[in-house]
Amino acid sequence: MRLHQPGPLTTDRLRPDELAEPVAGAGQLTVRVGACGVCRTDLQIASGDLAARRLPITLGHQAVGRVVDIGPDVTGWNVGDRIGAYWLAHACGHCRFCRTERENLCVEAEFTGWDRDGGFAEYLSVEATIAVPVPDGMTDLQTAPLLCGGVIGYRALRRAHVAPGQRVGLFGFGASALCAIQVARHWGCEVYVCTRSPDERQRARELGAVWTGGYDDPCPVPLDAAVTFAPVGWVVTRALAALDRGAIVAVNAIHLDEIPAFDYADLWWERSIASVANVTRADAREFLTLAAEIPIQTSVDAFALEDANAALMALETGRVRGAAVLAINA
Ligand SMILES: [Zn+2]
Numbered sequence: 001m002r003l004h005q006p007g008p009l010t011t012d013r014l015r016p017d018e019l020a021e022p023v024a025g026a027g028q029l030t031v032r033v034g035a036c037g038v039c040r041t042d043l044q045i046a047s048g049d050l051a052a053r054r055l056p057i058t059l060g061h062q063a064v065g066r067v068v069d070i071g072p073d074v075t076g077w078n079v080g081d082r083i084g085a086y087w088l089a090h091a092c093g094h095c096r097f098c099r100t101e102r103e104n105l106c107v108e109a110e111f112t113g114w115d116r117d118g119g120f121a122e123y124l125s126v127e128a129t130i131a132v133p134v135p136d137g138m139t140d141l142q143t144a145p146l147l148c149g150g151v152i153g154y155r156a157l158r159r160a161h162v163a164p165g166q167r168v169g170l171f172g173f174g175a176s177a178l179c180a181i182q183v184a185r186h187w188g189c190e191v192y193v194c195t196r197s198p199d200e201r202q203r204a205r206e207l208g209a210v211w212t213g214g215y216d217d218p219c220p221v222p223l224d225a226a227v228t229f230a231p232v233g234w235v236v237t238r239a240l241a242a243l244d245r246g247a248i249v250a251v252n253a254i255h256l257d258e259i260p261a262f263d264y265a266d267l268w269w270e271r272s273i274a275s276v277a278n279v280t281r282a283d284a285r286e287f288l289t290l291a292a293e294i295p296i297q298t299s300v301d302a303f304a305l306e307d308a309n310a311a312l313m314a315l316e317t318g319r320v321r322g323a324a325v326l327a328i329n330a
Pocket residue numbers: 039040041042061087148149
């Protein structure tokens with residue numbers, strides 16, 4: 001299901017194109033896709049809010065499937081292996097960031113479903129060094145939606161230097177935070193959740209939060225680490241004010257409106273604000289291993305591949321309860 005021209009979402013914004021099954025080139029794997037998650041970023045590219053980098057393009061950057069063809073110069077993979085493809089599609093391997101295992105910052109990075117064809121398709125080409133193994137025990141449908149918000153939520157916890165047993169604050173409680181709280185609880189952390197929605201506060205308590213409140217409710221303890229998920233600048237100042245000495249707040253947002261002025265006393269004592277950009281292959285690998293071990297609970301709204309437009313529209317109008325996922329060859 002390919003995007004030829006971005007614009008308002010309609011039942012034929014993405015069109016079913018017949019393409020030849022890809023032959024794996026050097027360093028590539030061809031994957032028969034089982035399931036692919038539908039993300040807000042797909043929606044933004046389809047509607048034109050995020051400028052398309054290539055047209056036509058196959059969207060989708062949360063794909064799980066099995067290797068059916070292996071290109072020359074590939075080691076470590078076998079036909080039949082189950083792999084995950086995620087937002088990072090390519091990193092140069094030689095820039096100052098790639099050389100220090102920070103390929104998420106690579107200056108020549110390319111992204112799945114934006115620079116390269118993604119997973120809203122029966123077959124997908126993936127770079128063998130970027131693909132991550134998907135552990136047994138989770139279905140394709142359960143795993144796919146973890147490959148974007150789940151992995152980035154995990155990276156955000158790492159950016160905030162969350163350690164086992166700590167007091168961790170989560171500000172905002174969407175799909176990414178739903179995964180992050182399960183990881184933090186697995187690590188034996190005490191989790192404090194701030195969100196406006198009473199339903200989300202209820203859900204957070206069900207998932208083991210020791211305290212929940214609104215953004216104006218003062219957190220009852222100083223936090224060892226915090227992550228903000230709400231795309232609103234003033235929430236960062238709330239999180240900062242709740243931090244203990246030396247603690248970090250990681251901002252899990254690509255776009256944020258202005259962070260309002262705050263008192264330097266809230267940053268003093270070596271508190272920090274960190275942003276989170278993209279993910280590394282280590283993040284994806286570590287998070288999927290953890291997700292299978294926990295195991296992370298996800299709720300999925302499945303759509304057929306040919307209903308990809310309906311899935312995008314359902315996401316746009318807030319009619320998706322769980323994570324929207326295309327069930328393809330599942
Ligand atoms: Zn995404």
